[in-house]
Amino acid sequence: MNAALEVSGLSVTQGGREVLRQIGFELPRGVFCGLIGANGAGKTTLLRAILGLLPSQGAIRVGGRIGYVPQKLQLEPDMPVRARDFVALGLDGHRFGLALPSRSRTQDVDAALHAAEAEGFANQRVGQLSGGQQQRVLIAYALVRSPDLLLLDEPLANLDIKAASEIVALLKRLCATRKVSVLLSAHDINLLPAMDRILYLADGKALCGTVQDVVRTEVLSRLYGYHIDVIRVHGRILVVAGGNGREHDHDPVHVSAIP
Ligand SMILES: Nc1ncnc2c1ncn2[C@@H]1O[C@H](COP(=O)(O)OP(=O)(O)O)[C@@H](O)[C@H]1O
Numbered sequence: 001m002n003a004a005l006e007v008s009g010l011s012v013t014q015g016g017r018e019v020l021r022q023i024g025f026e027l028p029r030g031v032f033c034g035l036i037g038a039n040g041a042g043k044t045t046l047l048r049a050i051l052g053l054l055p056s057q058g059a060i061r062v063g064g065r066i067g068y069v070p071q072k073l074q075l076e077p078d079m080p081v082r083a084r085d086f087v088a089l090g091l092d093g094h095r096f097g098l099a100l101p102s103r104s105r106t107q108d109v110d111a112a113l114h115a116a117e118a119e120g121f122a123n124q125r126v127g128q129l130s131g132g133q134q135q136r137v138l139i140a141y142a143l144v145r146s147p148d149l150l151l152l153d154e155p156l157a158n159l160d161i162k163a164a165s166e167i168v169a170l171l172k173r174l175c176a177t178r179k180v181s182v183l184l185s186a187h188d189i190n191l192l193p194a195m196d197r198i199l200y201l202a203d204g205k206a207l208c209g210t211v212q213d214v215v216r217t218e219v220l221s222r223l224y225g226y227h228i229d230v231i232r233v234h235g236r237i238l239v240v241a242g243g244n245g246r247e248h249d250h251d252p253v254h255v256s257a258i259p
């Protein structure tokens with residue numbers, strides 16, 4: 001199988017409503033794809049269906065192992081667990097009672113911490129780390145079994161723009177160096193231009209495209225339901241929300257750019 005993920009004719013019903021209706025898309029290997037859509041659009045539903053956690057109709061083919069970071073995973077401030085021990089839990093999830101030899105465990109954990117650029121705080125308690133550091137620990141946790149596909153559900157939701165950009169840059173490097181494919185759900189438009197692909201969900205349907213296809217004034221404005229300007233200047237893309245001088249006057253203007 002060439003692709004990391006192939007989905008066709010996928011339908012999923014939640015609470016009596018067909019949340020996803022006959023959607024199809026393909027994710028090549030080593031690609032960073034943003035999964036976007038409003039709250040309730042079905043992002044979490046899609047990720048859980050890919051994991052095989054929900055009954056669904058249609059076909060889902062995954063070309064390898066999956067690593068997953070669920071939405072709103074809270075690390076309690078008092079949790080007496082060091083980052084490296086938390087990452088090691090990722091090795092045990094599927095085989096309780098069958099401990100690996102400890103040297104290979106340590107190597108796997110160290111490699112995942114290194115890949116997620118989390119070595120610097122590996123011995124600190126997870127609950128004491130900053131939001132961005134915690135996200136790196138969660139990425140290391142998802143990476144520890146060397147997955148081919150990483151599914152991250154709203155990992156940027158509680159981060160400021162700087163921390164979120166750093167996580168996006170880290171994931172881009174992982175796509176390039178380890179040929180991991182990343183599917184990251186988000187409702188924030190700021191970081192879209194940094195992604196290779198965009199998969200967006202609305203009204204039960206999915207649309208998959210390159211940044212050139214999707215990061216456009218008319219497409220994003222329709223998707224988000226308010227005016228968004230996409231400005232291409234000197235080879236960079238700027239996404240400007242709330243710049244129409246009307247109801248969003250009071251909002252801060254968000255700008256993001258890629259070279
Ligand atoms: N366990 C559930 N039972 C019933 N309805 C659900 C359940 N989970 C999600 N839904 C509904 O499915 C729709 C999609 O939800 P979700 O996938 O969580 O959206 P998103 O992650 O994009 O915010 C929503 O209308 C939600 O209310």
Ligand SMILES: [Mg+2]
Pocket residue numbers: 043044045071153
């Ligand atoms: Mg969700």
